[in-house]
Amino acid sequence: MPLTKTPVTYAAAVSLLLSSFLLATPIGELRAAPKPPKSPIGKYLDGLLKMQAKSATKNDVSLRVSVIHDAYLYFMAKTYQEYEDLGLDENLLAKKLGSAHTKYKRFQKRLLFRINISGAGGKHVIFDKSLASHLEVNQKSEKNAFSKRTFHEVDVSPKVKAEQWKLFGKRISDYTRKSLFVFKNLRAEVTSFSVKSNTTEPVYFKLNEIWTAKSIQKSAGKKNLRSPGKGKKGRKGKGASRKQLGSLGNVTPHEPVINPGENQISAKMSFTELKKSGPSVILTPGHWDAPLPPRHFLGVLKKLADR
Numbered sequence: 001m002p003l004t005k006t007p008v009t010y011a012a013a014v015s016l017l018l019s020s021f022l023l024a025t026p027i028g029e030l031r032a033a034p035k036p037p038k039s040p041i042g043k044y045l046d047g048l049l050k051m052q053a054k055s056a057t058k059n060d061v062s063l064r065v066s067v068i069h070d071a072y073l074y075f076m077a078k079t080y081q082e083y084e085d086l087g088l089d090e091n092l093l094a095k096k097l098g099s100a101h102t103k104y105k106r107f108q109k110r111l112l113f114r115i116n117i118s119g120a121g122g123k124h125v126i127f128d129k130s131l132a133s134h135l136e137v138n139q140k141s142e143k144n145a146f147s148k149r150t151f152h153e154v155d156v157s158p159k160v161k162a163e164q165w166k167l168f169g170k171r172i173s174d175y176t177r178k179s180l181f182v183f184k185n186l187r188a189e190v191t192s193f194s195v196k197s198n199t200t201e202p203v204y205f206k207l208n209e210i211w212t213a214k215s216i217q218k219s220a221g222k223k224n225l226r227s228p229g230k231g232k233k234g235r236k237g238k239g240a241s242r243k244q245l246g247s248l249g250n251v252t253p254h255e256p257v258i259n260p261g262e263n264q265i266s267a268k269m270s271f272t273e274l275k276k277s278g279p280s281v282i283l284t285p286g287h288w289d290a291p292l293p294p295r296h297f298l299g300v301l302k303k304l305a306d307r
Contacts, residue, residue: 039084040294043291044297048069048077051289054283056281059279060120061125061278062117062120065113065205067111068114071104071154072110080093080097090299093300097304107191110197111191111196112189112192113191114187114189118185123215124212124214125182125186126211126213127182127210129181131146131153131156132146135208136206137151137205138206139201151193151194154189160181162181163181163263164178165178165180165264167266167267168265168266169267180265203282206277210277211274211275213267215260216259
């Protein structure tokens, strides 16, 4: 008489078959398939990004800057890579890349700097002005402000847009409002109008007048929070509401804290005292080694230039 096939019986059978398959299959065949080799344009882009990259950290802010010798070639190679898998010939690729050529041809033979600014340990970085006002570029003995006269911002993420923030001081019940730009990580791509690829002078990048704050730990419901409006001798003051105390948490004199959800920052020192100098990065043009573009890619660019 046949046995009744229950769900348990099926599960045991499947488990036994799977175990037999794993034992019979060589270990090498169970490993993930190796990644396919990169295409010539992919290798070229990797080479561009590795020309020179320097980073530094100071006062809890990290600055990383890398250089690409020709912004036009970089952006065109990225666009070319999007179409290479379609198997198009040079004529069709040139047609597809026409709009990109029109957009980026003004960047030909201009340096491209890729800039990354972030707070060390996940802290927030705080600007009270635009990126151009906080980042300085020096070459030789001349100072060139990071502005549209010398640089062109191709892309900045997140967008540098100031918002109104509440700044709480020594008394958490009192605050001022200030327009600030706050972020954890900022990426910018800029082309240079003044610094040339054939220069031999070092290029200095420096962040000025920046400060950081760490995110607060939720302290709502703690019973040991005291209103800062009460002095040692029991003086009566207006004090702060429990909601304010719960949202901002404990504040120490040298560690500003931030509540990004409420646009609140608290620190027992003035805004001017919070500002510090940031890190500096030095790029040395004499050590740049640009890779050669793939022949097929150059053929497409030539067709675009002949239009």
